[in-house]
Amino acid sequence: MRIVERDIDDLPKNPANYTALTPLGFLERAALVHPTRKSVIHGSLTYTWQDTYRRCRRLASALAKRAVTFGSTVAVIAPNIPAMYEAHFGVPMSGAVLNAVNIRLNAQTIAFLLGHSKSSVIMVDQEFFTLAEEAVKILAEKSKGNFMSPLFIVIADENCDPKTLQYALRRGAIEYEKFLETGDPDFAWKPPEDEWHSIALGYTSGTTASPKGVVLHHRGAYLMALSNAIIWGMQEGAVYLWTLPLFHCNGWCFAWTLAAICGTSVCLRQVTAKAIYSAIDNLGVTHFCAAPVVLNSIANARNEEIVLPLRRTVNVMTAGAAPPPSLLFAMSQRGFRVAHTYGLS
Amino acid sequence: MRIVERDIDDLPKNPANYTALTPLGFLERAALVHPTRKSVIHGSLTYTWQDTYRRCRRLASALAKRAVTFGSTVAVIAPNIPAMYEAHFGVPMSGAVLNAVNIRLNAQTIAFLLGHSKSSVIMVDQEFFTLAEEAVKILAEKSKGNFMSPLFIVIADENCDPKTLQYALRRGAIEYEKFLETGDPDFAWKPPEDEWHSIALGYTSGTTASPKGVVLHHRGAYLMALSNAIIWGMQEGAVYLWTLPLFHCNGWCFAWTLAAICGTSVCLRQVTAKAIYSAIDNLGVTHFCAAPVVLNSIANARNEEIVLPLRRTVNVMTAGAAPPPSLLFAMSQRGFRVAHTYGLS
Numbered sequence: 001m002r003i004v005e006r007d008i009d010d011l012p013k014n015p016a017n018y019t020a021l022t023p024l025g026f027l028e029r030a031a032l033v034h035p036t037r038k039s040v041i042h043g044s045l046t047y048t049w050q051d052t053y054r055r056c057r058r059l060a061s062a063l064a065k066r067a068v069t070f071g072s073t074v075a076v077i078a079p080n081i082p083a084m085y086e087a088h089f090g091v092p093m094s095g096a097v098l099n100a101v102n103i104r105l106n107a108q109t110i111a112f113l114l115g116h117s118k119s120s121v122i123m124v125d126q127e128f129f130t131l132a133e134e135a136v137k138i139l140a141e142k143s144k145g146n147f148m149s150p151l152f153i154v155i156a157d158e159n160c161d162p163k164t165l166q167y168a169l170r171r172g173a174i175e176y177e178k179f180l181e182t183g184d185p186d187f188a189w190k191p192p193e194d195e196w197h198s199i200a201l202g203y204t205s206g207t208t209a210s211p212k213g214v215v216l217h218h219r220g221a222y223l224m225a226l227s228n229a230i231i232w233g234m235q236e237g238a239v240y241l242w243t244l245p246l247f248h249c250n251g252w253c254f255a256w257t258l259a260a261i262c263g264t265s266v267c268l269r270q271v272t273a274k275a276i277y278s279a280i281d282n283l284g285v286t287h288f289c290a291a292p293v294v295l296n297s298i299a300n301a302r303n304e305e306i307v308l309p310l311r312r313t314v315n316v317m318t319a320g321a322a323p324p325p326s327l328l329f330a331m332s333q334r335g336f337r338v339a340h341t342y343g344l345s
Numbered sequence: 346m347r348i349v350e351r352d353i354d355d356l357p358k359n360p361a362n363y364t365a366l367t368p369l370g371f372l373e374r375a376a377l378v379h380p381t382r383k384s385v386i387h388g389s390l391t392y393t394w395q396d397t398y399r400r401c402r403r404l405a406s407a408l409a410k411r412a413v414t415f416g417s418t419v420a421v422i423a424p425n426i427p428a429m430y431e432a433h434f435g436v437p438m439s440g441a442v443l444n445a446v447n448i449r450l451n452a453q454t455i456a457f458l459l460g461h462s463k464s465s466v467i468m469v470d471q472e473f474f475t476l477a478e479e480a481v482k483i484l485a486e487k488s489k490g491n492f493m494s495p496l497f498i499v500i501a502d503e504n505c506d507p508k509t510l511q512y513a514l515r516r517g518a519i520e521y522e523k524f525l526e527t528g529d530p531d532f533a534w535k536p537p538e539d540e541w542h543s544i545a546l547g548y549t550s551g552t553t554a555s556p557k558g559v560v561l562h563h564r565g566a567y568l569m570a571l572s573n574a575i576i577w578g579m580q581e582g583a584v585y586l587w588t589l590p591l592f593h594c595n596g597w598c599f600a601w602t603l604a605a606i607c608g609t610s611v612c613l614r615q616v617t618a619k620a621i622y623s624a625i626d627n628l629g630v631t632h633f634c635a636a637p638v639v640l641n642s643i644a645n646a647r648n649e650e651i652v653l654p655l656r657r658t659v660n661v662m663t664a665g666a667a668p669p670p671s672l673l674f675a676m677s678q679r680g681f682r683v684a685h686t687y688g689l690s
Contacts, residue, residue, distance in 0.1 A: 021568075223366075226571050230605060233580040260575060 020195035023256035042267035059090030062183030075119035080242035110135035225256035241288035273301035365540035368601035387612035404435030407528030420464035425587035455480035570601035586633035618646035
């Protein structure tokens, strides 16, 4: 049939005819559709989608000015704080690949990751600066001269010991907010030329051998982000609590899901039952993901940490080892709706 | 970066590495995840997702046995009845392209559509058989010998005058249910080799000249189906009323959205305010799409047709000419939540 033939032959040959799938467009849309809605909350800090889009474009622009581009890798060593969320958009908007590093790894392993990913920039939370510095030192020694020191961007957090920030600055790291100021808030970022291009790089925990790199492409991130919302029934404006680390498979792609549904991300630097109950009670949390061990802490929390009844049903997605029926029962009794999804640990 | 390069180079070259996006997979999943949940309701008829999947595979298999394959086109001339819904999966599962014809067109125009689309099979509701027959007669005369008569499949509906069915059978049409019996309910359908392949063909109304064909590919149908659910906050199990004709841009792709969220389709042969209020009250309708003219009939319905208050907020998506504020106000007062989307008429 003529029309079918035209459809098959032209489109793949002519990229101008198609738009690459990428979750980066979700952020642009969120800023356009709900500019004043809360995007990210962290303690006393609150950003709107307009703020987040501008900050992410600043980050992409500032990175581009430091020669970060397609083929580059930017490592982030941080807990679930705003900068970690912003890196999921700002880094790929510069054309680079995001390498979110597990903060529980030791310097030796992180050295391997930084070397294998050829990360030219390291965004690191002030509390983990010495760990990152130690890892780079190990990497430099191994590379014997054939080594270019990465750019250190230290992320300040008022919840941390000021000394760790002062130390990082003395060691020549540039502070994250200062770095953003060097970027253009109206930076004209471009979507990937090819949706199969990489957006993020993660590593296995390396229990059997050296960690293995796993690459996620823009197409996969886009589709996973939408699937999360469809499967879990997350509606526009959902409030998501960041108990699951963003460095675990990019928080199962929920960083991008939240932009797709214009929802709100509630950051959590330290995961405790008290902090979880408090966020649910004060910030309207509707969804969070957590490993079974976190569910245990919620179910077995001390009375003074618990705020019950929950103001609303809270949806919990858990993966990894299957939670025992007794735990699922205890959670449902407290008003949590737990969905157990496949997980490999 | 090595990993990025491997990602870019291998995947497009090696289709085995990727799964083509197609909404047909939604049906297979719905039958697997919610086999006993209601998929389609039409008067006294109720199908489950298991039923619908088996019926669609029967349709695809039966069509394949009649030499329908990749490159073929199957026309459907019917209102919003179960067979019309099933055609949106069964026809492309055979590899063919679906041509859903506007039942309000005259024989002359339909003759043009059937000729231009080279439809080799015509599925037609019993009430529209004479219209289809007249169109084919016109087409045959125009083609002067260079014409192969299409296979007529007549869809019986207990709500219609039996005479129209008897006439169609006398004229050699095969009845839809009989046709399904010739197909294999376990037919091993294949997703498209290329997600850019066509799934459906529609035509403009031809107000300025001969109707123009518009092709939808599997990729577009998949993405539009998911976007509908995300944008409109349609959750798993939503109950959708078919006021919008499926022959209008494939019901804005909602046929496939319903399978993606394992929701229920409530068919509506004739759109009246009474039927709409009744379906909302008796069948748990949560969503429907409608042109402003339908909203008018709902807002201005006579008291004996109205069932208020609504048992729940009913979401309405309208497109085309913008409804006047007075109409939007009247709808919201009755408990309808109207979303106006862009429409070209």
